[in-house]
Amino acid sequence: MKTLQIKATTHEYEVVLGEGIRHRIPEMLEKDYQSILIITDDQVSDYYLEDVRQSFTGGQHVHTAVVPSGEASKSMECYEQLLDACTTHQLDRRSLIIALGGGMIGDLAGFTASTYLRGIDYIQVPTTILAHDSSVGGKVAINHPRGKNLIGSFFNPQKVVYDLETIATLSRKEIRSGYGEVIKHAFLSDVNWLESLLDVSLDTLTSRQLEEDLYRGIQVKASIVEKDEKEADIRQYLNLGHTLAHAIESELGYGRVTHGEAVALGLLYALKLSSRKSDKDLRVNDYVNWLRKNEYPLDLLRGLDAEKLVDRMKWDKKTIGRQINFVLLDGVGHPYVQAMDDSLLLNELKCVIEEVGNG
Numbered sequence: 378m379k380t381l382q383i384k385a386t387t388h389e390y391e392v393v394l395g396e397g398i399r400h401r402i403p404e405m406l407e408k409d410y411q412s413i414l415i416i417t418d419d420q421v422s423d424y425y426l427e428d429v430r431q432s433f434t435g436g437q438h439v440h441t442a443v444v445p446s447g448e449a450s451k452s453m454e455c456y457e458q459l460l461d462a463c464t465t466h467q468l469d470r471r472s473l474i475i476a477l478g479g480g481m482i483g484d485l486a487g488f489t490a491s492t493y494l495r496g497i498d499y500i501q502v503p504t505t506i507l508a509h510d511s512s513v514g515g516k517v518a519i520n521h522p523r524g525k526n527l528i529g530s531f532f533n534p535q536k537v538v539y540d541l542e543t544i545a546t547l548s549r550k551e552i553r554s555g556y557g558e559v560i561k562h563a564f565l566s567d568v569n570w571l572e573s574l575l576d577v578s579l580d581t582l583t584s585r586q587l588e589e590d591l592y593r594g595i596q597v598k599a600s601i602v603e604k605d606e607k608e609a610d611i612r613q614y615l616n617l618g619h620t621l622a623h624a625i626e627s628e629l630g631y632g633r634v635t636h637g638e639a640v641a642l643g644l645l646y647a648l649k650l651s652s653r654k655s656d657k658d659l660r661v662n663d664y665v666n667w668l669r670k671n672e673y674p675l676d677l678l679r680g681l682d683a684e685k686l687v688d689r690m691k692w693d694k695k696t697i698g699r700q701i702n703f704v705l706l707d708g709v710g711h712p713y714v715q716a717m718d719d720s721l722l723l724n725e726l727k728c729v730i731e732e733v734g735n736g
Contacts, residue, residue, distance in 0.1 A: 406536070510558040522627075622639035657711075678733060
């Protein structure tokens with residue numbers, strides 16, 4: 378079992394990684410909660426809901442709420458349904474919400490916790506690789522039809538309990554999605570780690586490598602979040618690849634592509650833009666080969682309208698005065714943010730769609 382301490386401005390909290398720890402959640406909590414609401418989706422519930430529910434044997438009132446799986450559930454409708462569940466079960470300020478699932482559930486349940494009674498405690502119990510990123514840092518949100526995560530807040534969990542056994546039930550698509558964020562962390566931090574990942578085939582991923590990659594990814598995120606919790610400065614670096622990714626998700630409709638796959642495509646675009654402004658080796662060709670080897674959906678780019686995507690990017694949270702601020706790299710491990718001209722973004726995006734989307 379591995380642990381990491383996250384130093385947030387509101388409180389410190391622990392990230393625990395280990396096997397089988399979903400059965401031991403009560404002993405990891407620092408407070409006694411008499412009312413608990415476990416929020417999960419209709420896929421995760423079949424595997425792990427009862428394990429978590431039955432771990433509470435101290436007479437607590439344990440309730441459950443299940444939403445449809447997929448990004449489309451990060452909606453005002455599902456958010457309202459969860460608020461109804463909170464009131465139906467009479468949760469008070471000494472109650473606990475458990476976010477059991479991937480990044481969608483973490484965002485939705487966390488946002489519910491942050492707003493119900495002006496904020497009650499919650500913990501993250503991630504069940505996907507992708508959630509190693511979203512479960513840490515306290516950003517919670519729901520989507521708006523015009524853009525991803527436009528309605529949200531900063532609200533830190535009391536703990537993150539990461540049971541690595543839950544990864545065993547992930548589809549290949551979800552593994553791809555998770556490694557879209559893992560390799561982003563490598564580009565942000567360490568050329569040696571990046572080189573090792575570029576050699577990885579996700580079909581032959583070992584449990585030991587998975588645990589190490591997750592731990593390193595959380596370390597990268599924690600080191601940045603602790604310096605800039607509210608995204609006033611360097612936390613923006615964590616959005617590498619996300620500006621186009623969010624536009625793709627919005628344009629295709631939430632759920633048509635996984636978040637991590639969209640990030641992987643957005644990261645390629647960011648690398649192409651970065652290469653125009655830097656003479657450093659960003660391993661762009663090796664990265665394209667890695668995407669193809671691991672069957673990322675590059676063909677999704679085909680048929681997308683570059684002009685519509687640029688317009689979507691103007692709704693990104695980093696956009697100020699309708700000018701798009703992009704996270705770029707001046708070499709692996711050297712991110713920076715720069716305002717970008719629409720014409721450059723459009724021309725480069727058309728090139729990427731032509732070169733990569735058409736094979």
